[in-house]
Amino acid sequence: MEREGERPCLKRPLIEGGRVERKQVIVEELKKQLWLAGPLICVNLLQFCLQLISVMFVGHLGELSLSGASMATSFASVTGFSMLVGMASALDTLCGQSYGAKEYHMLGIHMQRAMFVLLLVSIPLSVIWANTGPILVAFGQDSEISEVAQLYARYMIPSIFAYGLLQCLVKFLQTQNIVFPMMISSGITTLVHLLMCWVLVFKSGLGVRGAALANSISYWTNVILLALYVKFSSSCVKSWTGFSKEALQNILFFLKLAIPSAVMVCLEMWSFEMMVLLSGLLPNPQLETSVLSVCLNTASTVWMIPFGLSNAVSTRVSNELGAGHPQAARLAVNVVLVLAVTEGILVGAILILIRNIWGYAYSNEVEVVRFVASMMPILAISNFMDGLQSVLSGSVRGCGRQKAGAFINLGSYYLVGIPCALLFAFVLHMGGRGLWLGIICALIVQVLSLLTITLRNNWEEEAKKATERVYNSVVA
Template sequence: MKSTEAPLLVKNKQQSEEEERERIRWEKMKKVASMAAPMVAVNMSQFLLQATSTMIVGHRNELSLAGIALGSSFANVTGFGILFGLSGALETLCGQAFGAEQYQNLGPYTFTSMVYLLIIAFPISILWIFMNQILILLHQDPQVAELASVYCLWLIPALFGYSVLESLVRYFQSQSLIFPMVLSSLAALSFHVPLCWLMVHRFEFGVKGAAVSIGISYWLNAVFLWVYMKRSQTCLKTRIYMSKDAFLHTKIFFQFAVPSAMMCCLEWLAFEVITLLSGLLPNSKLETSVISICLTTSTLHYNLVNGIGDAASTNVANGLGAGNPRGAHDSASAAVIIAAVESVIVSSTLFLSRNVWPYAYSNVEEVTRYVTKMTPILCISILMDSFVIVLSGIVRGTGWQKIGAYVNIASYYIIGIPIGLLLCFHLHFNGKGLWAGLVSGSTLQTLILFLVVGFTNWTKEANKARERILDEKVRRDDSFVN
């Protein structure tokens, strides 16, 4: 009798364990999805601040459109992208500290980020002051360069507002406090659109008005989040205070901030390089227009799927900080599955509408026909980007920013761009060749990051996170005693 019952008990136990794992997996997927959806609203609202400004200015004349487009591109690569990347250190530090219930660390980490981002904004501002001369050296049209430099000059206050805002966004994100960010970002966007229209068209300030309205909107968003943090009981244990102790966390902040910025900026720069190279082709106006349309579409998708990456980063960091390697693993797996579904839906929709969607950007038959031919390559690019963005979020949550930076260098600058140059200039695939080079880079990046995440010892990473948090606690206590 016992020999008959024993295998049955083992089988029932295994079945119940499998059901429990499936239940936990499903719960993690719902948790990641419930955070990703509102984060999409936050990211899209911030993206639309600059996008709507470009559209409003673009209705003045073609020269104004070219000037603000060039200025925005330069500002994103040399300014906003750097600050955005540096603030990514908080996804590791605040996320893991919150998971470990070391709530008192979140305020100092965030204030450290604010201080250093504001300091770094100063040399960026000086660079923007001399932007006109830089663009002329890069053989840009003098009139367009002049407008772009004026736009960036008046955008400098926005740079400092963005420094505070991005630090606060990471602070709230690490605690899964998404509602305040959704409310503040939507309020800022709603305020920005009429303000920008008035500044540009009613008061005739042109690109200056667009830049000033962006700066006001960033500061408004930042002030709203700061007031909420100071007044809300939900932030009582993690509240940010201004203190000279900000410099106490300098080493650990830059340990994650520098490679995090490299991860972000190297990828953005690769796309800007491709855009500049398209200007060297025989039919440069057509090639640049098509590449710009593909880049705009890709950027729009980036801001859409980045919400999933943010959710993955937060949940993985919280799990590791809490000493819950299984939870971190399940969160990472759930995010990848959601990204897979999203990428299939978006790329399939884009491919099926390949004869229609190009008309959203242009009515010129030559341009729309070329974009239609580019759509299959763009679909593969979007497919890969979905995985890259989510895997990069997992990397930031785990604290592997250095690995991410090295992978970016290898993928885009050793493989992607050289392949793009070969296909474009030697095999004469032109713009399609340049974009195919980027696709090869993002495909390699996806494969490497998949291997890194797939072979991760999550228990080891959880132990490392706990040790780091305990070391910081000892260092802070020693500093307080001294």
């Protein structure tokens, strides 16, 4: 009897020890992700602010200048920046897994290869930007606004080459968990950009052209700062060993991930921009477009938080898979999902609490303020779902499953989201609310699809694939 009574006492310390150890592992993973995500959120916000600051300065030149610069910024995002961000996201997988496998020199090779490809892609994109005006007119936009947009876009052309290089440098450092230098570099660039805009827009007499030129100078400034850090920092000694001809080999190896990555990002970004364009077809288009633009700007700003978490988990997953630690990668996904849910609830609550005053940040028109207030609960729901899809997409990038992500985004936004938006807005006459509800339908399908493939992930198999991918790239 005594022995039977003693059995629980013998087991309890082992069980408690296991629980304590498990808790420590979770806390450690949480610390790693927050350590990564915090600076990355700052980097994303600061980079996002560059174009926002330029447009704000241009806004003081008049309504036509503001409309043209806003149109050019949106056009540049759709036809250039989204493509480059997407293609550079292939480095989440390649550099992250190489770092985890301790094949440090391959990070520099992957980065150089990505830079070479993105510079080539930037050439045709710059031709498109040079013809912004005729393209916008062909899509039915106002000729005067299109003319200003063309002027702005042409002076932005140098920035597209810098932007591609910048994204490669960011991914190169991010996958090595080197994030604070990027935050400092982005902070310096933003401060310089403020001064640059003031001088070039107001003091030099360049006006709209000055704001676009300030963008180009600022992006190149950030590139130079990060390049100098990579060149001279002891943190990059193993991963940057100088320029190599190996980067010009096996370009297809990079494109196999880069193209699905670009499709994955572009399909999502384009659908949001399409909502603003569709709002122009609604009754009272001026009100609907204004409110949808406010909602899109708000959503883009708060999205920087889950986007930072997304980049953090893609780094954690790719590092652990490359190191052959599948269960650690799985834990990273579980932890980030909890973070995303928490962030979504907090930010959603804030959006609802400020709903009656937020519109005043953009307009003094009571009608606009009231419409924005009615949209904020819908925006809170979309932010919650968008946060979940962001971190799940980060997990997909960390595993190297961008092709699956591209198909999911295609189905979610273009087979479900946009048709639902058209139904709600134009058939059920729900206006701008209907357009945004269509986006929420897309996000729900996207989250459920990404969650399904994440739950069904064979993490041991993903670790094997990561090992094969790393050593195939070494042989190349």
